[in-house]
Amino acid sequence: MLHPDYPIRTDRLLLRPFRGDDLDGLYAIQSRPAVARYLYWEARTMDEVRIVLAERIKQDRIAEEGEKLNLALQRRDTGALIGDVNLVWLSRPHRQGEIGFVLHPDHHGQGFAREAATEMLRLGFENLGLHRIIGRCDGRNRASARVLEKLGMRREAHLRENEIVKGEWTDEMVYAMLRSEWARPGELTA
Template sequence: MLKPSYPIRTPRLILRPFTPADLEALHAIQSLPEVTRYLYWDTRDLEQVREALEARIGESALLEEGQCLRLAVELAATGELIGDGTLFWHSSLHRSGEIGYVFHPDHHGKGYATEVGRALLELGFDGLDLHRITGRLDGRNEASARVLERLGMRREAHLVENEVVKGEWTDELVYAILQREWRARH
């Protein structure tokens, strides 16, 4: 079980639960084709974002396996919502989880995803005592692969034409890191 103490601070970011006030900023992110290009879902209109936000608001703790923790990511200096980070708790028996993140394109290439990924790995390993955490991504998403590599995760699989995403066969990459590897690095 994981009930983080909020807000979670990184050097430049604040991670916190989503609130209804995040609607417009989240819509500004989720309505962009360049944001959803490698995701399972397509761009969202305001009502679809409202529904997604309502679900996110309820995902601020991990009480049992199968749940996910979704955190709003804002710039500490300005309070601007720039993306989100997710920690999935897949199995208590296998102590496994997965991380993910999505950012507004204006904030790509600045190291924010790495900062969020580091915070999510800490939550998973230190807060939930996970043994193994993975990151899965579309094989074309080279920038996200570099983030996972910077976090010390190793590429364990390249699944060729593994899924149909938005009508197109895509490859899937799977990265992972074990708790002992994470601890050795930190």
């Protein structure tokens, strides 16, 4: 079981469970077409975000295979909700997991996604005992691919036109890291 002590503190972020008062902040992110561009869903209405938030509030721990830990990203300096990060327990027998992240565009390119995703890798490897963690993204989403690469994950697959997303054939990139390859920031070797 994985039930972290909250909030999880990084240099610039608090990773914490979602709360009811996150509705406006989450809507400010998920209502943007630019945010949903490479995701399976379209920009969401307030009512849709309300439903999503109700589900995310419950995703504060992982007890069973198939469950998702989904945490809000809050800037420590401003208190603003800037996105979310998640860890899914894909397989108990094979000790597999998957990470993901979504950020408000105003906070892209500042290292916040890497900072938060590093914590998801740590939780997966050190607390949940995973052997392998993957990250997937649309092949057109170079920004997310760069984050996965900066985490030290290796590209294992480039699946050509493997899905129809929003009426269009798209490629999928699959990145992965093994527990034996995990190094916390500052421990990375050249």
